[in-house]
Amino acid sequence: AATGLRSVHAIRPAPALGGSGVESARKALTGNTFDTHVGLDRNRVVKASSRPPVDFSSDVGRKQFGFSHEEIDDSAAYYEGQFKLFQRSGQGVLHCPELGSKYQGEFESDRAHGEGQQVWPDGSQYAGEWRRGQKHGAGRYVSADGLEYVGQWERGRRHGEGHQTYANGDTYNGGWHFGVCAGPGTYNFSEGARYEGFWVCGRYEGPGVLYSPDGARERRWYSGGTLNKREVLPD
Known part of the structure; x- marks a missing residue:
């Protein structure tokens, strides 16, 4: 069971979801500052x-x-x-x-x-609520490269509860804090694995459980996005 989990994890390292690097990359791709x-x-x-x-x-x-x-x-x-x-x-x-x-x-x-x-000129678009020229309230954003976010916004940034689908098919559903993942959430990998845990500043934080496609489970402990401990759970 542990081997299966490692192979799933090897497919894609644990991402630092919604961090400043990701935002910068998406800004370069879309030409959209998220608070236009x-x-x-x-x-x-x-x-x-x-x-x-x-x-x-x-x-x-x-x-x-x-x-x-x-x-x-x-x-x-x-x-x-x-x-x-x-x-x-x-x-x-x-x-x-x-x-x-x-x-x-x-x-x-x-x-x-x-x-x-x-x-916008690059084809990205937003439909929803605005306040004083910024995305604010409930809305749906689709970037030029296929990223989609549906949920709450505040002062031009994703804030509150929201569901994001990445261009590679991965999804995240949970809390956001001014543009980054924060609080409890679930990340679904396109290959079938699922991680349920907690995020702080866009990174895994504290305990969580990784579910592999074959049903195996592994408890993990993170600090600032770094994996510190793992434990295979019984079936």
């Missing part, structure tokens, strides 16, 4: 600095109230939707066709706020 501000994001997909004059005679330009069309950055991007006190507020679409960036949903004070969907 629509209209004011770090990638500067759309800038709101160039504003055409307000036109009260037609539905073009910023308005005090109601629907209008606003062109941004010499027509490279545009906003169509509701305005309140000359700011984007209510339902609207902020679109940059040249780059392939688009947000459609609710706005407040020129920022995504409420329910909305964002698509």
Whole structure:
């Protein structure tokens, strides 16, 4: 039974889930900082600095109230939707066709706020709740390389309970703390093994149990992601 467990573990070393290195790699792959501000994001997909004059005679330009069309950055991007006190507020679409960036949903004070969907130039996308331009609440994110997260967000980061599916087929279901795995959770390896335990700062911590595909079980003790002790459990 112990041999079977070692072979499963050899397939993939225990990952430091959600750590800063993983986040950096995913950021490089997706071009998404996980806390992008629509209209004011770090990638500067759309800038709101160039504003055409307000036109009260037609539905073009910023308005005090109601629907209008606003062109941004010499027509490279545009906003169509509701305005309140000359700011984007209510339902609207902020679109940059040249780059392939688009947000459609609710706005407040020129920022995504409420329910909305964002698509980034690399193809990654998010659909769910926003607060002051950041992912906040319940939502679903899919990266350009196939990583998917469904769960809670706070201030642009995964926070609370969530389920993440990695591009290789592995999954993690459990707690998150501002972007990294934290608290009790379950990690399912695509080969069929399963680890149930506790995470701190994105790493295995304390006792947990590894279940192999053939039904064998092994109790493990970790400290900061490092395996300190293992014990084969009886059938």
